[in-house]
Amino acid sequence: MKPLSPTAAARLALATLIPVDRAHGDVDDDSSPDIVRSQLGDQYLIRQGLAPLWSAIPCGTDVRRAVVGESPARNDPLAAVRTAAVAKYLLHCAALSELDHAFQVAGIRYAVFKGAHIREWIYRDPTLRDPADVDVLIAAEDNDSAISALMDAGFEPQPDSATVSHELIMLRRGIEIDLHWHIVRPGRLRTDITADLLSRRQRMANIWTLAPSDAALIMLLHPAFTKYVSSPSMRLVRVHDFLLVVRDQPIDWNAVATQLERCGTRGAGWAVLKWFQLLHPLAHEVPGEFEQRLRPGVLRRAYIHWWLERDLPTRLHAWPLIVQFGFTLALHDTPQDAVRALVGIFKARRSGRNHRFMAVANTDG
Numbered sequence: 001m002k003p004l005s006p007t008a009a010a011r012l013a014l015a016t017l018i019p020v021d022r023a024h025g026d027v028d029d030d031s032s033p034d035i036v037r038s039q040l041g042d043q044y045l046i047r048q049g050l051a052p053l054w055s056a057i058p059c060g061t062d063v064r065r066a067v068v069g070e071s072p073a074r075n076d077p078l079a080a081v082r083t084a085a086v087a088k089y090l091l092h093c094a095a096l097s098e099l100d101h102a103f104q105v106a107g108i109r110y111a112v113f114k115g116a117h118i119r120e121w122i123y124r125d126p127t128l129r130d131p132a133d134v135d136v137l138i139a140a141e142d143n144d145s146a147i148s149a150l151m152d153a154g155f156e157p158q159p160d161s162a163t164v165s166h167e168l169i170m171l172r173r174g175i176e177i178d179l180h181w182h183i184v185r186p187g188r189l190r191t192d193i194t195a196d197l198l199s200r201r202q203r204m205a206n207i208w209t210l211a212p213s214d215a216a217l218i219m220l221l222h223p224a225f226t227k228y229v230s231s232p233s234m235r236l237v238r239v240h241d242f243l244l245v246v247r248d249q250p251i252d253w254n255a256v257a258t259q260l261e262r263c264g265t266r267g268a269g270w271a272v273l274k275w276f277q278l279l280h281p282l283a284h285e286v287p288g289e290f291e292q293r294l295r296p297g298v299l300r301r302a303y304i305h306w307w308l309e310r311d312l313p314t315r316l317h318a319w320p321l322i323v324q325f326g327f328t329l330a331l332h333d334t335p336q337d338a339v340r341a342l343v344g345i346f347k348a349r350r351s352g353r354n355h356r357f358m359a360v361a362n363t364d365g
Contacts, residue, residue: 006314007278009044010236012036014280017053018243021281033057042077049237051081052128085130088175092116092134095175096207099136102149108142111201113180113210113218115241120205121215122244129237133169133176137210139194140181150177165348183218184225187344190264190337213252216245217259217269224268224331228313228323230275239275243282253290260294261333268331270294271304278308296333303330 004012016036037045037054045051055078096112103110111117115131123129138146147157147168155170155177166182182194200211210218219242227234245251260269273291276283295301307313307327316322324345332338 004039005311007311009040010048010239010279013040013045013048013050013236014239014243017050017057017240018247018280018282037078045078046081047235049130049235050240051078052085052130053237053240055079055082056125056128081130082127086127088130089119089127091175092131095172095177096134098153099150099177100207102153103146106145106149108138108146108149109198109201109208110142110146111137111198111208111210113137113197113215114222115237117204117209117215118241120207121209121212122241122248126205129241133178135178135180137180137183137194137197139198143179143181146179150179162349183222185344185348187347188225188265188332188341190333190340191262193259193263196259212249213255214259216242216249216251216253217256219245220256220269220272221260221263221265224265224272225328228320228328229271229331230308230311231313231317231323234275234313236279239279239283242276243280246282246285253287254293257290257293264333264337265331266294266333267296267300267304268328270296270301271308271331274305275308300330 012031013036016031016033031039033054042051045054055076096116099110112134114135115129116134119126119129119131136146147170150170151157153172155172158169158171158176160169163185166185167178167180170177170179182192183189183197186192197210197214200214201208202211203209209215219238223229223234223238227238256269257266260266270291273283273286273294296304304327313323313327325342329338329341332341
């Protein structure tokens with residue numbers, strides 16, 4: 001059997017989890033989930049974050065409505081991943097309960113976002129969505145207080161010079177809390193929206209999370225620059241998240257477009273949306289006027305589409321600088337935005353090497 005291309009494999013996996021209406025004509029494969037699994041391989045599904053979802057398919061063809069608590073088959077690698085996801089979910093919940101109390105005592109506003117929020121928001125069984133870590137947004141002025149509060153709880157900083165300008169991983173016995181005081185590296189956005197996001201946060205599952213429309217914004221904005229839209233680090237479970245949001249959630253898409261415009265990243269949102277649409281027709285069901293507001297000019301649109309159709313962020317993954325400068329700079333809305341982002345990249349790399357946590361890490365090493 002001829003190996004599937006990365007794009008074809010992604011389409012097949014997503015169409016199995018969220019069956020495609022034949023009227024769309026994009027995927028006409030009638031294979032059962034077991035046949036698709038044999039084609040893709042267990043390791044592929046595990047790498048893409050789809051293993052817990054796949055293990056739930058026998059409980060119902062629609063994982064959004066899968067029966068909670070069904071016992072997966074024994075000696076099944078995907079079922080083993082799901083069991084581990086359940087255990088990690090419980091540990092995450094305990095850690096978030098500690099964080100919520102510690103930050104409340106310290107007067108720190110925060111919002112959980114990305115996977116740890118998504119699972120509580122759109123999945124009936126949150127253990128089906130297994131994030132690698134817990135992402136927490138805080139204000140930049142609360143940076144030191146938040147780090148100190150987590151260190152008092154036994155978490156240790158794990159600085160990375162490439163990202164310490166805007167985030168810091170805090171680790172305790174295998175549980176990672178990724179503190180963000182900027183959504184992406186400083187300079188990438190025309191306007192820092194952290195304060196706005198925190199002002200609209202909502203209480204859910206005993207933690208503070210982003211508002212729904214802000215969560216949809218992050219789905220389109222964050223992976224454009226951190227995952228290069230379609231690189232191997234852009235796991236398919238993120239696409240699955242977005243498809244469920246489009247299908248099931250009432251989103252203020254005008255508000256999302258307005259925020260992307262303020263940030264100078266309409267092109268970034270459009271690129272991520274186009275990638276989702278290349279993988280599953282359900283992504284086309286966003287309002288037409290929303291997509292039109294994000295649409296770049298003719299030349300930039302053609303250039304971005306050329307990268308995505310050939311999946312160059314994946315094919316050039318071994319040369320990240322080519323992708324970063326040749327592709328992600330084009331996701332900014334004006335040349336001034338791109339220049340600002342470029343300056344921000346160099347500043348962050350220079351300052352990251354001299355950050356106080358890097359100094360501690362180098363001393364410990």
